[in-house]
Structures are given as structure tokens and as C-alpha cells.
Amino acid sequence: xxxxxxxxxxxxxxxxxxxxxxxxxxxxxxxxxxxxxxxxxxxxxxxxxxxxxxxxxxxxxxxxxxxxxxxxxxxxxxxxxxxxxxxxxxxxxxxxxxxxxxxxxxxxxxxxxxxxxxxxxxxxxxxxxxxxxxxxxxxxxxxxxxxxxxxxxxxxx
Amino acid sequence: xxxxxxxxxxxxxxxxxxxxxxxxxxxxxxxxxxxxxxxxxxxxxxxxxxxxxxxxxxxxxxxxxxxxxxxxxxxxxxxxxxxxxxxxxxxxxxxxxxxxxxxxxxxxxxxxxxxxxxxxxxxxxxxxxxxxxxxxxxxxxxxxxxxxxxxxxxxxxxxxxxxxxxxxxxxxxxxxxxxxxxxxxxxxxxxxxxxxxxxxxxxxxxxxxxxxxxxxxxxxxxxxxxxxxxxxxxxxxxxxxxxxxxxxxxxxxxxxxxxxxxxx
Numbered sequence: 499x500x501x502x503x504x505x506x507x508x509x510x511x512x513x514x515x516x517x518x519x520x521x522x523x524x525x526x527x528x529x530x531x532x533x534x535x536x537x538x539x540x541x542x543x544x545x546x547x548x549x550x551x552x553x554x555x556x557x558x559x560x561x562x563x564x565x566x567x568x569x570x571x572x573x574x575x576x577x578x579x580x581x582x583x584x585x586x587x588x589x590x591x592x593x594x595x596x597x598x599x600x601x602x603x604x605x606x607x608x609x610x611x612x613x614x615x616x617x618x619x620x621x622x623x624x625x626x627x628x629x630x631x632x633x634x635x636x637x638x639x640x641x642x643x644x645x646x647x648x649x650x651x652x653x654x655x
Numbered sequence: 656x657x658x659x660x661x662x663x664x665x666x667x668x669x670x671x672x673x674x675x676x677x678x679x680x681x682x683x684x685x686x687x688x689x690x691x692x693x694x695x696x697x698x699x700x701x702x703x704x705x706x707x708x709x710x711x712x713x714x715x716x717x718x719x720x721x722x723x724x725x726x727x728x729x730x731x732x733x734x735x736x737x738x739x740x741x742x743x744x745x746x747x748x749x750x751x752x753x754x755x756x757x758x759x760x761x762x763x764x765x766x767x768x769x770x771x772x773x774x775x776x777x778x779x780x781x782x783x784x785x786x787x788x789x790x791x792x793x794x795x796x797x798x799x800x801x802x803x804x805x806x807x808x809x810x811x812x813x814x815x816x817x818x819x820x821x822x823x824x825x826x827x828x829x830x831x832x833x834x835x836x837x838x839x840x841x842x843x844x845x846x847x848x849x850x851x852x853x854x855x856x857x858x859x860x861x862x863x864x865x866x867x868x869x870x871x872x873x874x875x876x877x878x879x880x881x882x883x884x885x886x887x888x889x890x891x892x893x894x895x896x897x898x899x900x901x902x903x904x905x906x907x908x909x910x911x912x913x914x915x916x917x918x919x
Contacts, residue, residue, distance in 0.1 A: 517659035539687050545753050552753040557687050561662035624828055625751010
């Protein structure tokens, strides 16, 4: 079937199989930030935005993206760069494999949650697993990032 | 591994129903659970073009399209006011935001999965399913039905101001629940649904079982003990039958206390 979609604001028309998965499609179109992790909808490594909503590209059929706007980390480089600095400052990158999915989730969370508490941050990001278990470093980085944006309830301890 | 020959975005429910009569064709819902299976699908039936991704609120009910996501349930203010946040609590622990943005209510309910938080919670509400051919039937009745080739169109929740509590326990944050308990109270009727036993949720109802005025802790414990005995339990890798049964007792007791809270 022929589909038309926008990937990072670039219009793409392509012929796809009915069972083509968005993750493979995006990587085939040069979006290597989208990682293949568990492929069981659990780890969040393949997270992208589809019409401004976070979705798991490993569990989304490309056919479902027909007519939609998909954003990967490649399309959010400026915002990602800023937050990436906070991750680096806290040594929270570690192997970095989960970072694209985490960064895209954090950037979306900032838009959705007003003044999130630590618990709300952890709950929102519970679908982003880190195989290095670097969660505390990530939380420190997120809190400092939010604090700089004036968007967190609690003081940084 | 799952393979799909054709992806069909249907234009009408009648088209979806007609396609769904063939065993090799499947309504794909959110595709989250289906994708984990091993199946060859001739036509994947996609309902996303039918406007079933909305929650409509009328004076006496909520009409939830089968393509609404679990995240839609979680964030809908009116719905969560009606059930005091119980639906939010039921879906909140399901993997993460990304997952809940994909998984659909229709998929969760049609599947009647043993592990379903959503089915367990909705069961204690005055809840109905609207089927394309089968019409409107209660969720309790639907849960008992065998799988057929009908199309689940909407979930209907009547507003009857019942008080609701939902609790579940998991071995790990993103795992399936090892027990899921929903309790509701309407006048002097108590409704209890227990899911993840690990069998699918079942509903029981009892009238006038607790004193109208301030039931004692002993009365509540006695009711919880009776209620937990109305369900069967099983063992699997998550928990033993005995552990589930004990947890059911504890959560029914807590749930009853919760729904009685503002009465006295």
C-alpha cells in the first residue's frame, strides 16, 4: 500500500507492506536515534512522537502513521541539546542507548505536566527503561533542567 | 511472529463486520498485545477512521469509543470524577505513557484478558458494551461470552453516582497485576470484581450486607472473607493460589472501607 507521512517535517511517500513497523521504517529513512530494544512494548527505547503523542514505534504499524506527523530525536535537536547538557553534567548518560527515548519523553513531559513532583516525573517516565539503571542521575538531570525552566514544585536537594 | 497481508482502514462498521466474519481477518485494536502473538493475518481491520477515538459525556452516561486509548481514560476529567479516580488508578500502572497512548479500550475489553486492570475496574460500574450486531449488553454478560466475530463499538458507563475503589498489586512496576480488586457501593449494594486471579475478572454483588449505619471492622472483615470465597484462584509464575486468595481478602476489605469512607 502507498502511504504519505511527514517525518521530522519532511514529506515522505512510500510503498509499504501491511505489517511494516514504524521503527523499521524510520531507521530505513535515516532516523537512527530510534533504537530497537525489547520489541515487547516495554522499554521505551523506540519512543517517537506521532501527532504530538508519545508512541512506541516498535508496536506501531507504519500504515497507522499514514497522513500523520512523526517526530524523532533528529527533529528535536535544539531542545535535545539543551537537556542533553544536563544529562552529561550529572553523568546520567552512561551507555546512552536509552537516551533518545528518554530525551523525547522528557521534552514531551515538560509540555504536558505543570510543576511535576519527583513522583510524577518517575511515573511519567516509567515506560523508559535504562539498562545501566542510571535512574537517579537521570532524575537529578531532569530536576535541574526543570528548575532552570522554572517548572518544578520541589527544591533540588 | 505476526504477519499481515493487507491493512484495511475500514470506512464503515458494516465493512468491518463483514471482513471480520473470516477467521484469518482480525480487528487490530491498538496492536500492542496482538503483535506479541504468532499469527498470519490476511486482512488487519483498522477502526481508526470511524471516529471511535472519543469519549462523549451526556447527562446520564459516558460513551467511550472502542478506539480510545488507555491514556484517554486516564486523562478524562469527567470520567474520573464520576468514579473518584478509580479508572485512572486502574490504568496508571500499565507500562508507561507511550504504551497507554497505543493500547485501546476496545482491545482491552474485547480480549477479556485474565490480567486486565481495565476489565476489572469497569465491571463494578454500571457498564455496558455496544456491539455492532449484538446490540447493547452488560459488561458482566459480555465477559462471560465466548469470542465471536462481532465488532465492539463502544463502552457505555451509566452515571449512577456509585462510589468506587480500585487496587492492584504487582511484583514489579511494569508487570501484569497478580491480583486486581475493584469495589463499588450504590445505596446498600456492594459490588466486588476480582481479576488477575489469574483468570479474567468476575463480578459479585450483595445487597444489605453491611449495617446501614457505621458497620464495624468485624462486619467489614466478615464481608471481605465471604466475598473472597466467591471467586476461584489459581497459581502461576507471579503468585500462588493461596497468596492471591489472601490478597483478595485484604484488598476487598480495604476497598469496602474506601467506598464507605464518606458515608459516616
